Amino acid sequence: MLFQPPIPPKYAGLTDEQACAMILERKKALGSRLVILGHHYQQDEVIRFADFTGDSLKLSQVGAEQKGAEYIVFCGVHFMAESADILSEDGVTVILPDLSAGCSMADMAELDQLEDAWDFLVGECGQEVIPITYVNSTAAIKAFCGGHGGACCTSSNARAVLEWAFKQGGKVIFLPDQHLGRNTAFAMGVPLEQMVVFDPALPNGGLSPDQARDAKVYLWKGHCSVHGLFTAQQCDDIRRMDAATKIIVHPECAWEVVQKADMAGSTEFIIKTVSEAPAGSKWAIGTEIHLVNRLVERFPDKAVRSLAGIQCLCTTMYRIDLKHLAWTLDALAAGRVVNQIKVEAETKRLATVALKRMLENVTPVPVAIK
Ligand code: SF4
Incomplete structure (x- = not known):
């Protein structure tokens, strides 16, 4: 998770009214050079300034389609801004107004953990495995999947992607969300007994070679805190x-x-x-x-x-507030970029492979998994 240093007092001290006025003014000045994207879970005060709202992948695709835009300000979380950078043309700058707006789920799968899991499952156990990652993951995890015959999926198309994956090889490692993996595979008819949880905190994920051999789906031990x-x-x-x-x-x-x-x-x-x-x-x-x-x-x-009597809030996305948005846009209007999210070139190339495999094999229509 990245750390956001405190923003200058000039912005931290703004009232909501002053911040709104600054955002509107800078947005107007930047015109079509700027696109603001707002995720569905974003707070109302911020999302009202978004040019487009939607889920993470839709927003990244829409952002990439805006010809002439120089800046994409993503009012979401870190992996979403990475996806926008992966999909957008060279020369487009993607910005996350608060660097500490991460995703607890994406942070539960790190590249070196996945490499260790791969060494065990494929190297030691000799399994043919297709890696599938939910788009709620880091660019590095997406790139690993792209480079190892796998793909990304969304919560809309997880079933179609898993159908594709099972045709490529007998087994799937699904990460980072065990629940999306389990719910989707179960709805497809895979019995719970054929799914095992791979816990990256334990040696070999907590699995014996026999358990690894017998399973059809390895579910990464990750979840959404909301x-x-x-x-x-x-x-x-x-x-x-x-x-x-x-x-x-x-x-x-x-x-x-x-x-x-x-x-x-x-x-x-x-x-x-x-x-x-x-x-x-x-x-x-x-x-x-x-x-x-x-x-x-x-x-x-x-x-x-x-459904819950308590407030189920994405607290990390909530970090993007009016003051951080005002700070970001004020800098852009003055010709300065703050909080750029840039994915390294080779990671971008391989992550694009994983995203493309997903898009080539699925329909964009949102479907029920139950
Ligand atoms: S709602 Fe859950 S999965 Fe979505 S960004 Fe927040 S923590 Fe991540």
């Missing part, structure tokens, strides 16, 4: 309170939660499902609270609430 807050008990409580409420959750939730839910799918799938639901329908949603609150506001004719 979606990990949803529980099967919360599903039971909702059912008890009101049987008419439908439960829809993100597949980064634990398997037990997904099994109890009515539906599971990506953020785009959740938005589409609730948007198309009839007036009067009731929804309990298991995903980040800013997205849920936006759906509450957008659909006053439907009863929308969070």
Whole structure:
């Protein structure tokens, strides 16, 4: 995780009103040279300045399509800014307004850990393994997958990518989110007994050579700290309170939660499902609270609430605030770049291979995994 030094007092002392005025003014001055991207989980105060909103991959693709843009300011987390840099043309500068806006899940898989896992599974156990990484991972992990016959996936297309992977080789190592891997493979008919958790903190992932040989899917021991807050008990409580409420959750939730839910799918799938639901329908949603609150506001004719009684907030994304955005844009308008996210050339090349393999083998339509 990167560290963000304190921003100059001139910006740290801004009121929200002053910061908003500065952002609007600098945005206007920079015009089409600047694109601001806002992830679905971003706080309202910031996302209102975004030119585009969406999930991480969609935003990176949209950013790359903006011909003439010189700067992409990504109001998301670090791996998203890396993806934007990987997909954008040379000469485009990608900026993350707060360097400490990391992703706890992406930080759970490091390149040297994956290299050790590979040596054990492929080298010692002689397994034919296809590495698949969720896009919520570092550029280095994406590059490893690209360089070893693997691919990236999103929560929308994980099933299609796994289908492709199983055709390439018998086994898959899925990282960094064990839950997305387990939920997707289970929905495809892979029994839980054929999936083992690979714990990078333990020698050989905590697996014996026999366990490694017998498994079909190796699930990296990583998770999202936000979606990990949803529980099967919360599903039971909702059912008890009101049987008419439908439960829809993100597949980064634990398997037990997904099994109890009515539906599971990506953020785009959740938005589409609730948007198309009839007036009067009731929804309990298991995903980040800013997205849920936006759906509450957008659909006053439907009863929308969070599945959890607690605030399930992506605290790292929340670090991007008005002051950091104002600081970033003020510097750009003055011809200075702060907080550039730049992926090294060879890593970029191999990560692009993994992203391209994903895009060539899947449909962009958000699908349910349950
Ligand atoms: S919600 Fe979870 S997976 Fe998404 S950026 Fe935050 S910590 Fe990472």
